[in-house]
Amino acid sequence: MPKITFIEFDGTERTVDAVANSTVMETARRNDVPGIEAECGGSCACATCHIYVDPRWLEKTGERSAMEEDMLDFAFDVRENSRLSCQIKVSDELEGLIVRTPEKQF
Amino acid sequence: MSNIAIKTDAVIIGAGPVGLFAVFELGLLDIRCHVLDILDKPGGQCAELYPEKPIYDIPAYPVISGQELTDRLMEQIEPFSPEFHLNQMVESLQETPEGSFVITTDDGLVLEAKVVVIAAGGGSFMPKKPPIPGIDDYEGTSVFYAVKRMEEFRDRNILVVGGGDSALDWCLNLQPLAKKITLIHRRDAFRAAPDSVQKMRALVENNDMEFTLGQIKELHGKDGRLEKVTAQRADGLFDIECDTMLPFFGLTMKLGPLANWGLNLNENLIPVDTEKFQTSTPGIFAIGDINTYPGKLKLILSGFHEAALMAQQAFRLIHPDEKLLFQYTTSSSSLQKKLGVK
Numbered sequence: 001m002p003k004i005t006f007i008e009f010d011g012t013e014r015t016v017d018a019v020a021n022s023t024v025m026e027t028a029r030r031n032d033v034p035g036i037e038a039e040c041g042g043s044c045a046c047a048t049c050h051i052y053v054d055p056r057w058l059e060k061t062g063e064r065s066a067m068e069e070d071m072l073d074f075a076f077d078v079r080e081n082s083r084l085s086c087q088i089k090v091s092d093e094l095e096g097l098i099v100r101t102p103e104k105q106f
Numbered sequence: 107m108s109n110i111a112i113k114t115d116a117v118i119i120g121a122g123p124v125g126l127f128a129v130f131e132l133g134l135l136d137i138r139c140h141v142l143d144i145l146d147k148p149g150g151q152c153a154e155l156y157p158e159k160p161i162y163d164i165p166a167y168p169v170i171s172g173q174e175l176t177d178r179l180m181e182q183i184e185p186f187s188p189e190f191h192l193n194q195m196v197e198s199l200q201e202t203p204e205g206s207f208v209i210t211t212d213d214g215l216v217l218e219a220k221v222v223v224i225a226a227g228g229g230s231f232m233p234k235k236p237p238i239p240g241i242d243d244y245e246g247t248s249v250f251y252a253v254k255r256m257e258e259f260r261d262r263n264i265l266v267v268g269g270g271d272s273a274l275d276w277c278l279n280l281q282p283l284a285k286k287i288t289l290i291h292r293r294d295a296f297r298a299a300p301d302s303v304q305k306m307r308a309l310v311e312n313n314d315m316e317f318t319l320g321q322i323k324e325l326h327g328k329d330g331r332l333e334k335v336t337a338q339r340a341d342g343l344f345d346i347e348c349d350t351m352l353p354f355f356g357l358t359m360k361l362g363p364l365a366n367w368g369l370n371l372n373e374n375l376i377p378v379d380t381e382k383f384q385t386s387t388p389g390i391f392a393i394g395d396i397n398t399y400p401g402k403l404k405l406i407l408s409g410f411h412e413a414a415l416m417a418q419q420a421f422r423l424i425h426p427d428e429k430l431l432f433q434y435t436t437s438s439s440s441l442q443k444k445l446g447v448k
Contacts, residue, residue, distance in 0.1 A: 039228070039359060045155040048358070070297045073269050074356040076236050077321065078292050104237050106358070 002095040006033045006051075009103040018090040024099060025049040025086035035101030042086040047074035048105040049085040054098035061088050061097070076106050114140045115424055117209055117219040118188075119196050122150020124394030124409030125225035126179040131417035132223075133186030134441055137424060140217055141188050142209070144195045144230045144362075149176035151227055154357065165407060175406075185446045191215055195230055199367040199390070207389065221420045224376060224385070224392040225409070228359035236267070236353050240325055248332035249325075249351045253280070261285045265335060265346055267322060268354035274298035276352055278305055281315050288316040288346060290337060318346070325351070364396075372398055382419035383412045389423055391416045 004027055005015045016031040018024075028036040028049075037048035044067050053061050058081055064072070068087045072078050085099065116132055118125045121143035129139045147153050152161075152172030160169045170178075194211040199222060201207055209217045233251035235241065241249055253259065253276055260283045266273050269291040275298075281287050289306065296303045309315040320337035326345075327333040334347045361374050369376055370386040375398035378385055385392050393416050394409035402408070421430050435441045 040151075040155050043156050043159050045159060046356075046358070069293075069295070073292065073297060074234065076355070106234055106237050106355070 002090060002092055002097065004090070004094065005096070005098045006035075007098065007100045008035055009101065018094070018097075020090065022090050023086050024051070024088040024090065024097070025084075027090060028085060028101075033101070035103075035105065036085060037105045038086060044068055044071055044084060044087055047071050047084060050075040050078075050102055050105060051083055051085045052079060052100040052102070053081045053083050053088075054100070055081055057094070057097050057099075060093055075102075076104075077102060112140060112189075112215075112217045114138055114189075114217060114219050116140070116221045116223060116420060117142065117207070117217050118223045118225055119143075119199075119209075120150060120225035120227055120394070120396075121145070121148035121190065121192070122225060122227045122394065123152055123175055123179055123406050124227075124413060125150070125223070126176070126183055127410050128223050128225055128393060128413040128416065129183040129186055129188045130179075131413045132420060133183065133188075134435070134444060135417055135421040135430070136444070137221075137417070137420060139186070139188045140191060140219070142191045142194050142196055142211065142215075142217075144193070144232075146193050148180060148190060148192070149173065151359075152176050154231055161406070163405065163407065185444060191217075195362065197363045201387065201389075205389065220389070220424045222390045223413075223416060223420070224364070224390065224396055225394045225413075226364060226392075226396045228395055229364065229374075230360055230362035231357040232360045232362065233353075234355040234358045236322065236355055238322055238325055244325060244327065244330055244332050244351070247330035248327065248349060249353070251353065253352070256280060256283060259283055259350065262350040263348045264288070264350045264352060265290060265348035266352045266354070267291070269293070269296040269298065270354060270356065271298045271302065272354040273352075274302040274306055276354070277315060278302060278309075281309060286316075286348075288318060288348065290318050290320050290322070290346065292319070292321050294319060320344070322351075322353075381415065383416040384419060391420065 002018045003015050004018045007013050018027045025038050039048040040046040068084050115137045116139045118128050118141045121141050153176050157173035194213050197212050198210045207219050207222045259280050263286045264284045266277050266289045277289050310317045320339040323338050324336040334345050376392035378392050378397045380399050383391050383393050393412040395404045433441050
């Protein structure tokens with residue numbers, strides 16, 4: 001199972017086992033990673049699972065969908081590496097993925 | 107509306123699927139309902155968060171969208187003519203010495219009910235407040251998350267933030283009144299209705315308003331009076347002069363005033379028993395996502411079950427001297443009459 005590292009706003013690092021066939025958001029929630037709220041439960045209908053993908057991983061995590069791009073309008077401090085973590089599917093390709101969580105989902 | 111006291115059997119707080127189905131279950135027992143919701147439409151999260159998204163675990167519907175589920179529930183409860191009070195945030199809930207309940211809303215609506223059903227889901231939908239440092243200091247004087255009276259914005263230098271329908275609609279509506287209006291959005295694409303976007307672009311073309319790419323970083327001003335904001339875009343930081351900012355970042359769910367109603371709470375949920383789904387205050391029930399009990403699952407179908415059991419106890423409280431007869435809608439002619447079956 002791939003391992004994913006979440007780095008919090010204050011630098012706290014947490015490496016957890018991802019769950020097969022799940023998403024980065026679900027992996028975070030299941031491992032009690034703080035900073036990801038996922039208010040809508042993963043249906044790409046809010047923006048409270050906003051994360052920043054480590055630039056080295058941008059290619060492997062893929063492109064934002066049009067719906068995700070729309071939803072990111074509801075996030076704060078959107079950057080080029082912003083994604084909604086509910087829209088990144090976990091696969092073996094993502095072994096070692098590093099993402100950063102914002103100071104606050106809002 | 108102010109101080110119009112409406113007297114009724116039951117008030118349901120929250121017009122999501124579970125609140126709507128509570129109208130049905132109470133209606134079968136001849137209990138009339140008034141339904142309150144902070145949104146401008148029934149459906150709760152189904153209508154606000156995922157109207158077009160599929161739901162796969164509603165019994166007998168292999169798949170149904172949030173909006174379709176709402177529409178069907180509205181059709182199902184129609185025979186009971188519930189009265190809806192939308193755009194109302196319930197502010198207080200108090201028990202009277204006679205054992206009924208008085209509910210007041212932020213719009214001044216007052217209702218008195220024998221039972222209250224809290225079907226508030228994840229709480230009230232409220233505007234999202236962007237976490238810009240110091241924004242609190244300007245709220246209500248220079249920063250507004252909603253427009254209640256347009257006239258208050260006359261001759262102001264307004265900065266509208268966002269790219270959805272609220273942002274675009276208020277640009278278009280306030281443009282004739284404002285001294286100056288600027289729209290700022292993080293990208294040159296909009297979720298808003300294409301027609302509104304086209305109108306906005308025409309105004310920009312005509313120099314009647316401005317549009318700029320960027321995201322707000324800092325606010326500057328004093329004594330609650332905004333003077334300018336600092337924004338960021340790909341080419342760096344820049345300032346925009348304005349005395350008013352209207353950020354539109356959608357809605358989020360907050361527990362809201364419910365926390366102050368004197369009910370026992372457990373991690374922002376209302377504990378209930380699993381026989382009556384009653385709260386720590388007899389006569390106040392909690393059903394759907396807002397409640398908690400051992401084994402609770404936040405599923406719409408669980409909320410439907412909770413509504414049915416809640417209605418039984420509500421009937422006993424409202425009609426203490428009457429015997430409650432259990433009947434099936436399939437065979438009971440009296441239930442069918444209530445449902446308008448011909």
